[in-house]
Amino acid sequence: MPFDDPPLSATEQIHYAILKRWVKDAWESNASFDVDDHFHPECLVTGMTPGVLEGVAQVRVAHSTICARMQHVSAKVASLIVRGDRFAGFIDIEAHHLDSDVDVAFEVSSFGRMRDGLIYRCHNVIDYTGLYAKLGVLDVELLRERFG
Secondary structure, three states: OOOOOOOOOHHHHHHHHHHHHHHHHHHHOHHHOOHHHOEEEEEEEEOOOOOOEEOHHHHHHHHHHHHHHEEEEEEEEEEEEEEOOEEEEEEEEEEEEOOOOEEEEEEEEEEEEEEOOEEEEEEEEEOOHHHHHHHOOOOHHHHHHHHO
């Protein structure tokens, strides 16, 4: 039996559009993107960096730092679910790592909450394994030895 999603409410449609624009524009336009237009002033973001990002200023710095090292070629939303003020999505990113001059790809899973039409809480789970292995900063042989 197929799963039928109910139609999105007007607010959910706005949230959906904001989230898709964040993924597409933030990573493909790099530093020219305005983080302030998408994140709540009191936002908390985890998983984008090793620590917790508190507020738009910290998200802006993290975004700029990532963009300074990666030229993001494409960011595709593989799936996005919005229910009320909550969201969950899966993103495919292909980029060029500037330090090593290597093309890379990695996946991001994100979930969180919107407030006042902006991203308020967001947790990211990023699969860096393939990225690190390709860049030579992951000891693949040691992982095989220890984990099979």
